[in-house]
Amino acid sequence: MTDAAAGPAATGAPRGTTRIGHKRWTICALLFFATTINYVDRQVIGILKPTLQAEFGWSETDYGNIVFWFQAAYAIGLLGTGRLLDRVGVRTGYGWAVAVWSIAAMAHALARTVAGFSVARFALGIGEAANFPAAVKAVADWFPKRERAFATGIFNAGANVGALLTPLVVPSIVLAFGWQAAFVATGALGFFWLLFWLPVYRRPEEARGLSARELAHIRSDPAEPEQRVPWRAILPHRQTWAYAVAKFMTDPIWWFFLFWLPDFFSKTHNLDLKTFGPPLIAVYLMADIGSVFGGWLSSALIKRGWSVNAGRKTAMLVCAVLVLPIVFAPGACDLWVATFLVGLAAAAHQGWSANVLTLASDMMPRCAIGSVVGFGGMAGAIGGMLMAKYAGYVLDGAGTYALLFGLIGSAYLLALLAVHLLSPRLEPARLEAA
Numbered sequence: 001m002t003d004a005a006a007g008p009a010a011t012g013a014p015r016g017t018t019r020i021g022h023k024r025w026t027i028c029a030l031l032f033f034a035t036t037i038n039y040v041d042r043q044v045i046g047i048l049k050p051t052l053q054a055e056f057g058w059s060e061t062d063y064g065n066i067v068f069w070f071q072a073a074y075a076i077g078l079l080g081t082g083r084l085l086d087r088v089g090v091r092t093g094y095g096w097a098v099a100v101w102s103i104a105a106m107a108h109a110l111a112r113t114v115a116g117f118s119v120a121r122f123a124l125g126i127g128e129a130a131n132f133p134a135a136v137k138a139v140a141d142w143f144p145k146r147e148r149a150f151a152t153g154i155f156n157a158g159a160n161v162g163a164l165l166t167p168l169v170v171p172s173i174v175l176a177f178g179w180q181a182a183f184v185a186t187g188a189l190g191f192f193w194l195l196f197w198l199p200v201y202r203r204p205e206e207a208r209g210l211s212a213r214e215l216a217h218i219r220s221d222p223a224e225p226e227q228r229v230p231w232r233a234i235l236p237h238r239q240t241w242a243y244a245v246a247k248f249m250t251d252p253i254w255w256f257f258l259f260w261l262p263d264f265f266s267k268t269h270n271l272d273l274k275t276f277g278p279p280l281i282a283v284y285l286m287a288d289i290g291s292v293f294g295g296w297l298s299s300a301l302i303k304r305g306w307s308v309n310a311g312r313k314t315a316m317l318v319c320a321v322l323v324l325p326i327v328f329a330p331g332a333c334d335l336w337v338a339t340f341l342v343g344l345a346a347a348a349h350q351g352w353s354a355n356v357l358t359l360a361s362d363m364m365p366r367c368a369i370g371s372v373v374g375f376g377g378m379a380g381a382i383g384g385m386l387m388a389k390y391a392g393y394v395l396d397g398a399g400t401y402a403l404l405f406g407l408i409g410s411a412y413l414l415a416l417l418a419v420h421l422l423s424p425r426l427e428p429a430r431l432e433a434a
Contacts, residue, residue, distance in 0.1 A: 021214035031155035039162025041105040046259040064392025070121035075381035077129025094134040101127025102190030109180035133373040153295020153354035160288035167280040239363035242422035244379040249415035251380025252387035279339040286343035294351020309426040320412035322348035327409040
């Protein structure tokens with residue numbers, strides 16, 4: 001029996017070899033593909049905004065309200081799904097969530113009014129809310145702390161790949177079969193993913209094909225007691241609020257990119273469904289690189305002897321500084337200059353996000369990670385709700401993206417300052433059991 005094929009009870013690889021197996025990276029790949037599908041499903045409406053706006057006569061406020069209801073459901077879902085995942089486990093909870101959001105994505109094809117699209121978006125938000133709490137919890141179960149930021153960066157890159165694939169695939173479907181087919185075809189992807197997830201995913205101690213050596217590597221951090229943690233034990237801690245504030249201040253920026261970038265390129269550079277694909281693809285390719293780089297950077301610094309606090313915050317500072325030039329994007333006359341400035345900010349956001357997501361597992365015990373990630377995600381979704389209303393108001397009123405991009409440029413440095421004030425050393429929280 002080879003080392004990679006050995007079960008948890010195996011004695012490991014022969015003496016002298018350093019191979020520990022790669023089962024954990026298979027799990028990471030599944031998380032990557034789920035995140036990709038998650039972002040394809042949520043971004044379709046952003047790609048179709050000019051088409052649907054022309055067909056149904058939406059104002060910017062109408063579109064902002066449709067986005068608002070997705071964000072509202074996402075906030076509600078995150079508040080509940082984190083706790084649910086801590087109770088039922090990642091395998092079952094993630095599986096149900098993907099099924100729910102896939103059905104909701106396909107249901108968009110039936111909508112014809114602002115209210116109809118809002119209902120479909122609300123259902124989509126409820127299902128999609130479980131993605132990041134589930135993925136972060138799976139990474140905490142399957143990776144030691146020193147590898148978590150890199151693994152998080154990899155699965156988080158699925159967001160960029162999904163955002164990249166959507167402008168590649170959706171316009172062709174729409175031009176050939178109509179906008180309804182785009183929602184049905186992309187929504188069906190989640191059911192295909194479930195065919196792999198359900199047979200493969202288990203906790204490491206129960207997984208087939210996991211070597212004793214790899215299991216020991218996964219569990220190489222100090223043991224944490226199994227306990228159930230009530231809300232009253234989570235909310236008083238500054239670590240919880242450090243994570244939540246970071247999400248509240250910066251998650252809305254990514255939502256804005258997803259739902260308004262096609263419109264930005266359409267209004268500022270006269271692009272349409274047939275032509276805004278290349279700049280969007282360039283933006284999300286850069287974001288993909290940024291996601292992996294941001295996770296790699298902090299992990300590399302920590303492996304070289306930096307503290308977790310110094311490694312994470314240094315990487316976050318680099319990302320925050322790289323966002324600043326986006327304030328010049330609305331005034332850029334050249335399409336590709338504007339694309340580069342937006343892409344740099346998107347890359348920096350995703351590198352930032354990989355590290356923020358990892359803060360939850362840095363500061364919280366494994367039994368509370370799902371709840372804390374859910375709470376922080378809810379804060380980010382509330383920020384997204386406010387951003388949707390603000391964007392609709394600004395674009396209907398002032399008719400310019402300059403105010404919105406100015407807000408984006410300053411958000412990350414302010415968020416990093418808030419994180420540092422709330423948790424100067426990223427010290428782990430000590431929680432009381434229920």
